[in-house]
Amino acid sequence: MRGLIGRKIGMTQVFDDEGHLIPVTVLEAGPCSVTQVKSTEKEGYEAVQLGFSDKKKSRTSRPMIGHFSKAGLSPRLWLQEFEKVEGYKYKLGQEFKVSIFKEGEFVDVSGTSKGRGFAGVIKRHNFQRQPETHGQTEYLRHPGSIGQASDPSRVFKGMRMAGRYGGKKAMVKNLEVIKVDENKNLLYLKGAVPGANMNKVVVTK
Numbered sequence: 001m002r003g004l005i006g007r008k009i010g011m012t013q014v015f016d017d018e019g020h021l022i023p024v025t026v027l028e029a030g031p032c033s034v035t036q037v038k039s040t041e042k043e044g045y046e047a048v049q050l051g052f053s054d055k056k057k058s059r060t061s062r063p064m065i066g067h068f069s070k071a072g073l074s075p076r077l078w079l080q081e082f083e084k085v086e087g088y089k090y091k092l093g094q095e096f097k098v099s100i101f102k103e104g105e106f107v108d109v110s111g112t113s114k115g116r117g118f119a120g121v122i123k124r125h126n127f128q129r130q131p132e133t134h135g136q137t138e139y140l141r142h143p144g145s146i147g148q149a150s151d152p153s154r155v156f157k158g159m160r161m162a163g164r165y166g167g168k169k170a171m172v173k174n175l176e177v178i179k180v181d182e183n184k185n186l187l188y189l190k191g192a193v194p195g196a197n198m199n200k201v202v203v204t205k
Helices: 062-070 121-127
Strands: 003-015 023-030 031-040 047-054 077-083 106-112 169-181 187-192 200-204
Touching: 003 077, 003 187, 023 169, 023 200, 031 062, 031 077, 047 200, 077 200
Parallel strands: none
Antiparallel strands: 003 023, 003 200, 023 187, 031 047, 047 077, 106 169, 106 200, 169 187
């Protein structure tokens, strides 16, 4: 399997054999069940769809209940498609656990970054404050000039300004797998992972 759907638990720290402290993010990765196997003949492309985390049947639409029942599964909260492994035959309802990852290998993790609402240019783009002297009063955290005068008489696209910050898809690449806890389906990755605790993440090899 190329990867798994998981949930971010939080951050902690572990020590290696030499006593060095390593900051790690703990993820609950799997078990994930195969909910659909897509083929070129039927869907137009090759992929395998996994489902993770149980969901109440009363909160699931009837078409999705039928979708899961084809695989003999109860409703799942999150779905994600992954690239197939060549030569491997996937079966509906098949389960993949965190054991597909090994200590020492590197993975990519994608998730939704923390939404911070409407933020100014200092927080959003790391701008510096304006001088506090020479009559400066209420514009310390303002962006300053954003464009030209009569020519070209407009603000260029992409100008860094205040606006909604965070809440977008983000990916961190090449995180080292420090520990794999198969009993609790936990994955310990070196470094930080995007998103708030208990949010969905996708871990790929």
